[in-house]
Amino acid sequence: MFKQFIVSIFLFMSFPVLSFASITGWTHFGIRPLAMGNAFVAVADDYNAIFYNPAGIGSKGGVHFQLLGFTAAMSADFIPLYRDIKDLEDNNESGAVLDLVEKNLGTAFMLNVGFTPYLTIYNFGIALGVDAGAELTFKRDPGLKIDAGARGILPVGFAMSFFDDKLRVGGAVKYVYGALANCDWGLVDIQDLSDLKSLKDNYYYGGGFGVDLGVLVSQPESRFKPTLGISATSIGGVATPKDQMLMYPSLNTGVSFRLINTRPITITAAADVHSLNKHMDFSKKFGTGLELDIYSYIKLQAGLYNGYYTAGINFDLILINLRAATYALEAGDFAGTIENRVYTIDFKLII
Numbered sequence: 478m479f480k481q482f483i484v485s486i487f488l489f490m491s492f493p494v495l496s497f498a499s500i501t502g503w504t505h506f507g508i509r510p511l512a513m514g515n516a517f518v519a520v521a522d523d524y525n526a527i528f529y530n531p532a533g534i535g536s537k538g539g540v541h542f543q544l545l546g547f548t549a550a551m552s553a554d555f556i557p558l559y560r561d562i563k564d565l566e567d568n569n570e571s572g573a574v575l576d577l578v579e580k581n582l583g584t585a586f587m588l589n590v591g592f593t594p595y596l597t598i599y600n601f602g603i604a605l606g607v608d609a610g611a612e613l614t615f616k617r618d619p620g621l622k623i624d625a626g627a628r629g630i631l632p633v634g635f636a637m638s639f640f641d642d643k644l645r646v647g648g649a650v651k652y653v654y655g656a657l658a659n660c661d662w663g664l665v666d667i668q669d670l671s672d673l674k675s676l677k678d679n680y681y682y683g684g685g686f687g688v689d690l691g692v693l694v695s696q697p698e699s700r701f702k703p704t705l706g707i708s709a710t711s712i713g714g715v716a717t718p719k720d721q722m723l724m725y726p727s728l729n730t731g732v733s734f735r736l737i738n739t740r741p742i743t744i745t746a747a748a749d750v751h752s753l754n755k756h757m758d759f760s761k762k763f764g765t766g767l768e769l770d771i772y773s774y775i776k777l778q779a780g781l782y783n784g785y786y787t788a789g790i791n792f793d794l795i796l797i798n799l800r801a802a803t804y805a806l807e808a809g810d811f812a813g814t815i816e817n818r819v820y821t822i823d824f825k826l827i828i
Contacts, residue, residue, distance in 0.1 A: 503727035503752055504528045504710055505593070505606030505630045508548065508823045512789020512802035513766025514780025516747035518731035519706030520768075521693060524595040527602045527634050529729075530708040531647035532691035534636040535600035542596040546798075546825035550610070552587040552806075553818040558613075581615040585808045585817045600637060602649075606630040614808070626657035628723065632689065645693040653715045654684035655723040683717025687724060703734040728753040736767075743770040760784055760812035778802070784812025798825040 510517035521533025589610030634649030766780025789802030
């Protein structure tokens with residue numbers, strides 16, 4: 478039965494088409510924003526703007542697009558868990574599964590993959606953000622909880638500027654398609670599990686349309702370029718035809734300014750508050766970060782998100798963009814309670 482347990486759980490975690498780590502996120506999160514504390518509503522100066530604040534679409538002008546780009550993310554505790562489960566193959570003791578559950582009580586293990594092709598032509602933008610993954614948590618019951626699925630977001634947006642770019646407003650219409658499975662197994666269920674048929678009772682899928690709106694107010698002629706950003710995403714919510722919610726509405730705001738704004742170095746500071754309309758502790762809504770830009774080829778980020786540090790690095794070399802970052806998800810009700818450290822890497826072919 479231990480081999481059944483091993484095959485079932487890791488077969489399930491291995492299918493990206495059936496898994497998603499953060500299906501309830503308020504937008505499609507980017508590696509660069511996450512590396513700087515997920516504070517991007519006021520920054521909004523690259524393709525991530527179409528997901529965070531559509532007012533920033535085309536803020537750099539010109540034509541930009543990406544055909545190929547893949548992202549992979551994994552929680553820091555996932556590899557040790559894999560080794561522990563592999564050890565069960567040679568362990569026939571009846572309490573082995575229970576020992577594994579007790580060792581990992583409350584710990585969330587996440588595995589995620591995704592890609593984000595996009596096209597921006599001046600103030601017009603279209604993108605496709607796809608995420609797939611799974612989050613596994615051992616319960617105190619004892620038991621196992623798995624939230625998994627896939628979500629694709631296809632926004633089409635447009636932005637306009639006024640008063641010499643001091644005011645930018647933008648909007649996007651998006652189609653969201655998701656598939657989600659929620660499994661809550663007790664110890665007996667885990668030991669007897671021989672296939673994935675039980676997932677059908679806790680699985681749903683479907684799609685729906687949503688609307689995002691955004692505003693950016695700034696002083697571009699100022700040396701420090703102070704900027705206020707406000708975005709309202711998934712206005713009214715995005716649900717399947719069976720009224721199963723895919724994305725909840727979220728009101729977000731942020732500020733940013735340039736600490737240093739001289740070539741070849743730029744340092745940007747930003748702070749955001751997301752999901753102002755949601756009932757959750759403020760500490761889980763707040764994020765702040767810094768970015769050091771060197772000749773636009775190398776970017777270093779650092780920040781605070783969910784009460785934990787974030788960090789990242791970008792290499793933008795002509796057609797190749799390589800990004801790496803670390804951040805943490807919060808499994809508790811308050812920031813800084815139960816850390817789930819995540820490491821992610823992103824490779825893109827861009828123009």
